[in-house]
Amino acid sequence: xxxxxxxxxxxxxxxxxxxxxxxxxxxxxxxxxxxxxxxxxxxxxxxxxxxxxxxxxxxxxxxxxxxxxxxxxxxxxxxxxxxxxxxxxxxxxxxxxxxxxxxxxxxxxxxxxxxxxxxxxxxxxxxxxxxxxxxxxxxxxxxxxxxxxxxxxxxxxxxxxxxxxxxxxxxxxxxxxxxxxxxxxxxxxxxxxxxxxxxxxxxxxxxxxxxxxxxxxxxxxxxxxxxxxxxxxxxxxxxxxxxxxxxxxxxxxxxxxxxxxxxxxxxxxxxxxxxxxxxxxxxxxxxxxxxxxxxxxxxxxxxxxxxxxxxxxxxxxxxxxxxxxxxxxxxxxxxxxxxxxxxxxxxxxxxxxxxxxxxxxxxxxxxxxxxxxxxxxxxxxxxxxxxxxxxxxxxxxxxxxxxxxxxxxxxxxxxxxxxxxxxxxxxxxxxxxxxxxxxxxxxxxxxxxxxxxxxxxxxxxxxxxxxxxxxxxxxxxxxxxxxxxxxxxxxxxxxxxxxxxxxxxxxxxxxxxxxxxxxxxxxxxxxxxxxxxxxxxxxxxxxxxxxxxxxxxxxxxxxxxxxxxxxxxxxxxxxxxxxxxxxxxxxxxxxxxxxxxxxxxxxxxxxxxxxxxxxxxxxxxxxxxx
Numbered sequence: 001x002x003x004x005x006x007x008x009x010x011x012x013x014x015x016x017x018x019x020x021x022x023x024x025x026x027x028x029x030x031x032x033x034x035x036x037x038x039x040x041x042x043x044x045x046x047x048x049x050x051x052x053x054x055x056x057x058x059x060x061x062x063x064x065x066x067x068x069x070x071x072x073x074x075x076x077x078x079x080x081x082x083x084x085x086x087x088x089x090x091x092x093x094x095x096x097x098x099x100x101x102x103x104x105x106x107x108x109x110x111x112x113x114x115x116x117x118x119x120x121x122x123x124x125x126x127x128x129x130x131x132x133x134x135x136x137x138x139x140x141x142x143x144x145x146x147x148x149x150x151x152x153x154x155x156x157x158x159x160x161x162x163x164x165x166x167x168x169x170x171x172x173x174x175x176x177x178x179x180x181x182x183x184x185x186x187x188x189x190x191x192x193x194x195x196x197x198x199x200x201x202x203x204x205x206x207x208x209x210x211x212x213x214x215x216x217x218x219x220x221x222x223x224x225x226x227x228x229x230x231x232x233x234x235x236x237x238x239x240x241x242x243x244x245x246x247x248x249x250x251x252x253x254x255x256x257x258x259x260x261x262x263x264x265x266x267x268x269x270x271x272x273x274x275x276x277x278x279x280x281x282x283x284x285x286x287x288x289x290x291x292x293x294x295x296x297x298x299x300x301x302x303x304x305x306x307x308x309x310x311x312x313x314x315x316x317x318x319x320x321x322x323x324x325x326x327x328x329x330x331x332x333x334x335x336x337x338x339x340x341x342x343x344x345x346x347x348x349x350x351x352x353x354x355x356x357x358x359x360x361x362x363x364x365x366x367x368x369x370x371x372x373x374x375x376x377x378x379x380x381x382x383x384x385x386x387x388x389x390x391x392x393x394x395x396x397x398x399x400x401x402x403x404x405x406x407x408x409x410x411x412x413x414x415x416x417x418x419x420x421x422x423x424x425x426x427x428x429x430x431x432x433x434x435x436x437x438x439x440x441x442x443x444x445x446x447x448x449x450x451x452x453x454x455x456x457x458x459x460x461x462x463x464x465x466x467x468x469x470x471x472x473x474x475x476x477x478x479x480x481x482x483x484x485x486x487x488x489x490x491x492x493x494x495x496x497x498x499x500x501x502x503x504x505x506x507x508x509x510x511x512x513x514x515x516x517x518x519x520x521x522x523x524x525x526x527x528x529x530x531x532x533x534x535x536x537x538x539x540x541x542x543x544x545x546x547x548x549x550x551x552x553x554x555x556x557x558x559x560x561x562x563x564x565x566x567x568x569x570x571x572x573x574x575x576x577x578x579x580x581x582x583x584x585x586x587x588x589x590x591x592x593x594x595x596x597x598x599x600x601x602x603x604x605x606x607x608x609x610x611x612x613x614x615x616x617x618x619x620x621x622x623x624x625x626x
Contacts, residue, residue, distance in 0.1 A: 001107050006095050009111065013094040013118035017087035017127050024332035028464060031079040034451040035323035037130035039260045044068030045077070057220045057281040058231045059264045063171040064132035086134040090127035094118040096141035097395050103148025104369065105403055113402035117395060120348065121340035122319055125326055126388060132172050133388040139169040140392040147368065159187065159201045163208025171216065173392060174230045175379035180209065182375055186368045226282030235288030236267040241310065241384030242292040242303065248310040248385055250322050254544070310381040317346025317435045319387030323451035325444030348397050350430035354423065355400030358407045369396050446476050450485065457489040465489055480509045484516045496523045514544035522553055530557045548574040552584050564595055582608040586617040598625050
C-alpha cells in the first residue's frame with residue numbers, strides 16, 4: 001500500500017477529530033470529567049504522583065489509568081493533552097485497520113475500511129472522551145494487523161506480538177480473554193504447516209500472553225485478591241446484567257448509587273453483610289456470581305428473554321451510554337451531528353452483514369473475523385450492554401462493510417442495476433431491526449446534564465451547575481435525583497429555603513430517598529435544630545446503611561449534643577463507607593482528639609493529608625496534637 005495513501009488516511013482522521021474537539025472545547029464537558037472519566041483521572045493522578053503499584057486488588061481494568069498516568073507524568077494533565085494523544089491513537093487505528101484489511105482482503109478494501117473508521121461518528125466521539133474505548137480500539141486494530149501479518153509468514157514475531165497485544169487488550173477490556181481460544185484455534189488451522197510448527201506458534205502466543213498477564217495476577221494475589229489475571233469485578237459485573245431487576249443496561253447495586261466511586265464499596269459491603277464476615281476481593285466476586293447463577297437457575301425463561309434483549313441492544317443502532325451520552329456531545333458539534341446522520345452503527349452493521357454475504361466464498365479464510373465479532377458481541381450480551389463495550393467489534397465490521405462498499409461500487413461501474421437494486425433492498429431489510437426505535441426511560445441528554453451539573457457544583461461552579469440542574473428538571477420534572485442535587489447545590493450556597501423545597505419534592509416523589517433525608521437533616525443542623533436533624537439522619541441511615549454522608553452528619557449532630565462516643569461509632573462507619581474521603585477522616589481525627597486518643601487522631605489526620613496534603617482541618621488537628 002502506498003505510503004502517501006496511508007498518510008492521507010491518517011491526516012483525514014486526525015483533522016476530522018481535531019475539528020470536532022475545537023467545536024466543543026468551550027463546553028463544560030471538555031474540562032469537567034464525569035462518571036468513569038473522573039475515576040480514571042483520580043486514579044491516573046495517584047499513579048503519576050508515585051503510586052505505581054497501588055494498594056488494592058484491581059477492581060477496574062488497569063491499563064487505561066496507567067496509560068493516563070504516563071501521559072500526566074510526561075506531557076501534562078490539561079484537558080487538551082489527553083485528547084490530542086487519543087485522537088492520534090484513533091487516527092493510527094485507521095491506518096492499522098487499512099493494513100490489516102490488505103492482509104485479510106486486499107489493498108482497496110483495507111483503505112476503504114480505514115476511511116470508514118476515520119469518519120465513523122461514534123469513534124470520533126470516543127476519541128474525545130477520557131474513557132478507555134480509544135485505547136481498546138487501537139489495541140484491537142493492532143491485534144488485527146499482527147494477525148494479518150502472520151498470514152503466510154514464517155516469522156514468530158507476529159505471533160508473539162499478537163499474544164502481547166491481546167494481553168494488553170484484556171487489561172483494557174477483560175472480556176477480550178474470550179479471544180484467546182479463538183486465536184489459538186486459528187493458529188492451529190493452517191494445514192500447510194507442520195504440527196510441530198503450529199504447536200510452537202501456539203506456545204509462543206501463549207507465552208507472550210502470560211508474560212503480560214501473570215505480573216498483574218501475582219500483584220492481585222499479593223494484595224489479597226486471589227489469582228486474578230485482570231480484575232476482581234467479574235461477579236458484580238455479571239450480577240448487574242443478570243438478576244431479577246436487570247434490563248440489559250447498567251443498573252447500580254444500590255439504587256441511586258450509580259456513581260463509579262461507590263460501586264466497589266457497595267459490592268463489598270453488601271456481600272460482607274450477607275456473609276456476615278470480612279471477605280477478600282475474590283470472595284466478593286464469588287458472592288455476586290453465585291447470586292446471578294441462582295437467578296439463572298430459578299428463572300431460566302426470564303433470563304433467556306433478558307439475554308435476547310441484550311443481544312438486540314448489542315446490535316442496535318443506539319449507543320447505550322451511562323453518563324457521557326453521545327446525544328449530549330452531538331448537540332455540541334455540527335460535525336458530529338452531520339457524520340452521525342449517516343455514519344453510525346445502524347448503517348455499519350447492515351453493510352457488514354452484506355459484506356459477509358459477498359465474501360462467503362472465502363469463509364474458510366475469514367472465519368477468524370467472524371469469530372471475533374460473534375465472541376465479543378456474545379461476551380457483551382452475557383454481562384450488560386454499553387456502546388463502548390461493543391466498540392472492539394467495530395474495526396472488524398468496518399472491514400466487511402468496506403468489502404460490501406467495494407462490491408457495490410463495482411456493480412455501479414458495471415451498470416449492473418438489478419444486482420445493485422437487490423443489494424439496496426437487502427440493506428434496507430437488514431437495517432430495520434438495527435434501527436427499530438427503542439425507547440428508554442429518560443432522555444440520555446438529561447443523564448449527562450444531571451451528572452455534569454452535580455460535578456460543576458462539587459467543583460464550586462454553582463451558577464453553571466444550578467442552571468444545568470434546572471434545565472434537567474424542566475425536561476424531566478419527575479427526575480428525583482435532580483431535585484436532590486439542586487437542593488444540595490442550594491445548601492452549599494447557604495440558601496436553606498430553596499434547598500428545603502427541592503429536598504421535599506424529592507421525598508414526595510420517593511419517601512425513601514436517603515440522600516434527600518440527609519439533605520433536610522443538614523438544613524436543620526445548620527439552623528441549630530440538632531435534635532430534629534438527628535431524626536432525619538437516623539432515618540437515612542436505616543434506609544441506606546452505606547450512605548457515608550448520613551453517618552458523617554449524624555456523628556456531627558451527636559457531637560454537637562455532647563454525645564461523643566456515639567458520634568465516633570457513626571463516623572467510623574462513614575470512614576469505612578467512603579475510605580478515600582479526607583473530610584470524613586479529618587472529622588474523625590478531631591473527634592478522637594476530643595475523646596483523648598491522640599494516637600488514633602494522628603493516624604486519621606495522616607490519612608487525610610495523604611489524600612489531600614493541604615486539608616485545612618487535618619493540618620489544624622496536627623498542630624493540636626500533644
